Amino acid sequence: xxxxxxxxxxxxxxxxxxxxxxxxxxxxxxxxxxxxxxxxxxxxxxxxxxxxxxxxxxxxxxxxxxxxxxxxxxxxxxxxxxxxxxxxxxxxxxxxxxxxxxxxxxxxxxxxxxxxxxxxxxxxxxxxxxxxxxxxxxxxxxxxxxxxxxxxxxxxxxxxxxxxxxxxxxxxxxxx
Amino acid sequence: xxxxxxxxxxxxxxxxxxxxxxxxxxxxxxxxxxxxxxxxxxxxxxxxxxxxxxxxxxxxxxxxxxxxxxxxxxxxxxxxxxxxxxxxxxxxxxxxxxxxxxxxxxxxxxxxxxxxxxxxxxxxxxxxxxxxxxxxxxxxxxxxxxxxxxxxxxxxxxxxxxxxxxxxxxxxxxxxxxxxxxxxxxxxxxxxxxxxxxxxxxxxxxxxxxxxxxxxxxxxxxxxxxxxxxxxxxxxxxxxxxxxxxxxxxxxxxxxxxxxxxxxxxxxxxxxx
Numbered sequence: 001x002x003x004x005x006x007x008x009x010x011x012x013x014x015x016x017x018x019x020x021x022x023x024x025x026x027x028x029x030x031x032x033x034x035x036x037x038x039x040x041x042x043x044x045x046x047x048x049x050x051x052x053x054x055x056x057x058x059x060x061x062x063x064x065x066x067x068x069x070x071x072x073x074x075x076x077x078x079x080x081x082x083x084x085x086x087x088x089x090x091x092x093x094x095x096x097x098x099x100x101x102x103x104x105x106x107x108x109x110x111x112x113x114x115x116x117x118x119x120x121x122x123x124x125x126x127x128x129x130x131x132x133x134x135x136x137x138x139x140x141x142x143x144x145x146x147x148x149x150x151x152x153x154x155x156x157x158x159x160x161x162x163x164x165x166x167x168x169x170x171x172x173x174x175x176x
Numbered sequence: 177x178x179x180x181x182x183x184x185x186x187x188x189x190x191x192x193x194x195x196x197x198x199x200x201x202x203x204x205x206x207x208x209x210x211x212x213x214x215x216x217x218x219x220x221x222x223x224x225x226x227x228x229x230x231x232x233x234x235x236x237x238x239x240x241x242x243x244x245x246x247x248x249x250x251x252x253x254x255x256x257x258x259x260x261x262x263x264x265x266x267x268x269x270x271x272x273x274x275x276x277x278x279x280x281x282x283x284x285x286x287x288x289x290x291x292x293x294x295x296x297x298x299x300x301x302x303x304x305x306x307x308x309x310x311x312x313x314x315x316x317x318x319x320x321x322x323x324x325x326x327x328x329x330x331x332x333x334x335x336x337x338x339x340x341x342x343x344x345x346x347x348x349x350x351x352x353x354x355x356x357x358x359x360x361x362x363x364x365x366x367x368x369x370x371x372x373x374x375x376x377x378x379x380x381x382x383x384x385x386x387x388x389x390x391x392x393x394x395x396x397x398x399x400x401x402x403x404x405x406x407x408x409x410x411x412x413x414x415x416x417x418x419x420x421x422x423x424x425x426x427x428x429x430x431x432x433x434x435x436x437x438x439x440x441x442x443x444x445x446x447x448x449x
Contacts, residue, residue, distance in 0.1 A: 013251055014248065014251060017242070017244070018244065018247070019239065021242045022235060022238045022239060026238075035243065035246060035250060038250060039250035039251070039253065039254050042250065042251050042255075046255060103233075106233055106234045106237055107237065109230060109231070109234035110234040110237055110238070112229070113231070113234065113235075124231060125231075125235060128232065129232045129235040129236075133198070134193075134198060146189065149189035152189075152192050152196075153188035153189050153191070153192045153224065156195075156225075156227030157188065157223055157224060157227060158227065159228075159229060160224055160225070160227030161223065163227065
């Protein structure tokens with residue numbers, strides 16, 4: 001049974017990698033830390049595979065592990081050092097890859113979200129992108145459900161203000 | 177007569193749950209009742225509603241940017257080490273090394289985003305981190321550049337269509353013409369362009385290898401300061417030549433002989449401004 005679990009988790013991980021990385025990047029704002037974080041989460045998921053209950057959601061389980069490693073072991077260092085080397089623009093130019101043909105508007109949205117504090121942007125990711133319920137997001141982040149709701153409210157208030165305050169100045173005159 | 181103000185009871189959290197379809201039936205009823213006659217509740221709901229975005233589509237851009245190969249290799253390494261280790265971070269050390277993690281953390285600490293508008297968001301988790309004294313852009317670039325090694329750039333093909341796109345994007349962002357013929361200089365092998373940001377201004381960083389092994393960066397930032405010809409200085413043990421011309425600050429930096437860098441600066445200065 002344990003072996004089956006190990007195989008189940010191991011086989012399920014490859015498909016999750018891009019989403020795990022997106023989560024890790026949204027937490028850390030560093031492409032390199034994000035890679036390490038994903039790898040550390042995979043190691044721990046494999047080690048603890050016997051604790052995974054088949055029939056429950058593997059993504060949520062690995063997301064919880066990743067969040068816990070970040071919170072308990074890596075974030076403290078990153079914060080102590082003063083987070084934020086990677087400018088928001090680099091979200092779009094990660095590892096030399098550029099999201100070339102992406103809709104400008106979506107790039108702008110991504111920048112705005114990544115301009116939010118970590119706690120807010122990661123909650124937005126889990127609920128509005130990963131499609132988790134408030135309860136599921138609370139479980140992954142190991143926070144009360146009320147905190148999930150207040151983070152979403154704060155995020156949406158900030159984004160709402162951006163929408164209301166900023167005239168259409170973002171678009172640059174295109175010259176080819 | 178006592179006019180009970182129920183709007184106090186309608187929190188932003190409830191309004192978000194309402195917008196997300198996750199409010200309870202009672203909350204939904206209470207909110208809808210208030211919406212018709214309570215301007216405050218309507219205004220807050222409108223603000224939160226304006227905070228909606230195509231979140232999923234935007235975040236899906238990141239999936240395209242995920243370093244697939246590298247993540248796969250990381251998973252393979254995890255599979256190889258997981259049964260042997262009790263602690264995920266210990267095994268992570270076995271693969272990439274804590275030293276590397278420490279370097280990254282240090283890199284993160286260098287504060288490239290000190291002047292970034294996004295770093296000023298309220299309630300930020302880093303609010304308690306000590307804020308370094310405001311550094312000028314040349315020092316920030318020097319700190320950043322100090323982290324570059326030949327490996328940073330060696331695998332990058334400067335002649336790729338990707339780099340064409342990035343040059344075009346940087347040209348547009350800074351409103352300055354950045355074309356290969358203006359940027360090709362004897363002795364430097366062009367590698368890549370990144371758009372960074374310094375105090376809300378876009379900063380183009382063009383990275384080269386000098387002599388096939390020394391990273392050199394040519395950085396351009398819009399500047400309202402008076403023009404001046406190239407000046408030389410040393411920062412973090414690296415040579416720097418900088419000048420202001422035509423509304424832009426230019427800076428060339430690298431651990432290369434001063435004469436060599438001066439020559440390159442002269443060539444570039446002649447082409448810009």
